[in-house]
Amino acid sequence: MKKPPIIWLNVAVFLITFLFAAVAVPYRAFTHGFDGAEITMAVLCFIYCGMSITAGYHRLWSHKTYQAHWSLRLLFALGGAFALQNSILHWSSDHRIHHKHVDKNDKDPYSAKMGFWYSHIGWMLREYQAHRYANYDNARDLQKDPIVMWQHKHYLLLTIAMNVGVPLLFGLWHGDVISSLLLVGFLRLVLSHHTTFFINSLAHIWGKQTYTDKNTARDNGVLAFFTFGEGYHNYHHIFENDYRNGIRWWQFDPTKWLIKGCEWLKLTSKLRTSPEDKVEKARLAMILKRSQLKLKSHPEAELMLERLQQEYDALIAKLNDFYAARKQLLANKRDQLLADVEKSELVKQYKELKLRLAEQQRSWHLLTAKLA
Template sequence: MKKPAIIWLNVTIFVVTFLVAAIGVPYRAYTHGFDAMEMSFALICFIYCGMSITAGYHRLWSHKTYQAHWSLRLLFALGGAFALQNSILHWSSDHRVHHKHVDNNDKDPYSAKMGFWYSHIGWMCREYQAHRYSDYNNARDLQKDAIVMWQHKHYILLSLVMNFGVPIAFGLWHGNLINSLLLVGFLRLVLSHHTTFFINSLAHIWGKQTYTDKNTARDNGFLAFLTFGEGYHNFHHIFENDYRNGIRWWQFDPTKWLIKSCQWLGLTSKLRTSPEDKIEKMRLAMMLKRSQKKLINHPDAEKLRLKLQQEYDALIVKINAFYQVRKALLQAKKEQVINDVENSELLAQYNEVKQKLVEQRRCWQLITANLV
């Protein structure tokens, strides 16, 4: 089967920028050096580009996990052009197709089952998805956003202004144009590209399937560090409408922190989260599945499998009871239907089911930990 035509513009950009970053930057560092201000500004630009993709292109526009003030949307639109990853409309349309048809080699634009190279960068080097360059029917909501359409219409101009204008302006101001072009221009762009591309490639290969094994997405804390929180990809693929990727307080997700912080400033609103009980039940279902696999060659497999299932079923019952009572308690506090909530029967019931849940979790953890 004949391969699609090569997209020479993309290939040229990827090859030239990578070679300059890989060869030119180290050579310049050795012969002339870079000062702290140059490196700091390059890092700031890298963060700006990365967060514009994660908080803007991805969680705001692709998944509509929250709403943002026009000023923040404008900043993300300019940062997205700076990151040189196509327009908001095109990027979001592709990404929605990816989620709808994940791992389907015929429909997923960057299917991980096509291999690391293809999902990382190869899918952008040939005309694999030519029909999608003008079909944005799955992003009609975005076409009502004036900033999205302004950026889409003027994307090439904005990309040129941001990718040449910012490094040149900083270089002229700081007094070293070549250093600025190398660090803020080439190195920053290569890092922006490949850290984002890792989500399509490595995050579907390397890591843990915490919540589902129905797709190749993985959770990986190291990748989260490189990608502003996007590395918790298994969670994201099952709870794509959640504004968070790292849901635990200790998980590195600066995109989540940015979105939440902007809410305090009145710049974001209607932050969407997934129900806690649903998240926990999905995680436990995967734990059950992994635990059952461990028992395949165990001499008491049937007995242990039955015990495991019983403990799991009991845990699910107690989770349902706990979240049902907690919901009623929160509703009572909100509507003030109970005058003394702190001494009410409802609070006593809540504490009781909470304690039972804690005990059942201990039993579950004990039996899963002792499986060989």
């Protein structure tokens, strides 16, 4: 089978920037050294680029998980050009196709089933799906955003201005242009590229399938640390309209914190989250599935499987009762004075259901822990 034509511009960009980062930066560090201001600037620019992709390109524009003030959208648009990962319109269109056709080699732009190299960077080195390059029918909503279209129209100029202009201006101000171009320019760009690319590659290979096994996406706390929270990818692929990826308070997701923090500043609004009961049911369904697979070789498999199913059904029933009561309680709190609600029979029922759910959860955990 004949391979598609090589995209020489992409090959040149990735190769040249990598060589400067891998060879010139260490040589400069050994012969000249980098000071604290240069390292700090490189780190800040790396964070700016990364968050522009995760909070802007990904969660704002690709998935519409929240709305943002024009000033924040402009910052993300400039940061996206700085990250050099194509325009908002093109990136978001590709990403929507990825979610719609995940793991389908003929349609998913960076299908993980094509292997690590392909999903990480190979898909950008050849014209595998040239028909996609100018077709943005799946992003018509974004074409109504003037900032998106401004960035798309002037993308080349903006990338040059950001990737050359920012390191150059900092270098002139700081007094060391070469070090600034190497550290803030080349090294920062390469790190920005590959940490983002890890989401297409490693996050579909390495980690846990916490909520679904219908696609290759994985949850990985280590990757989340390097990708501003995007490592909780299994959750994201089943609940893609949630502005959070790490939904637990202890999960590292600075993109979530940024979006929520900006809400307090009136820069973001209409933050979307997934219903807690649906999230919990998806997690429990995966635990049940894994436990059932482990029990197949058990000497008393039939009896154990029956008990496991009974515990699961009982837990789901109590879960439904608990969330129904909570939904009703919240509705009543909106319609009545809080003091009246707290004295109502509904609150007593809610507390009782909460205790029953906790007891059933303990029983479930004890049973599944034995099978772990």
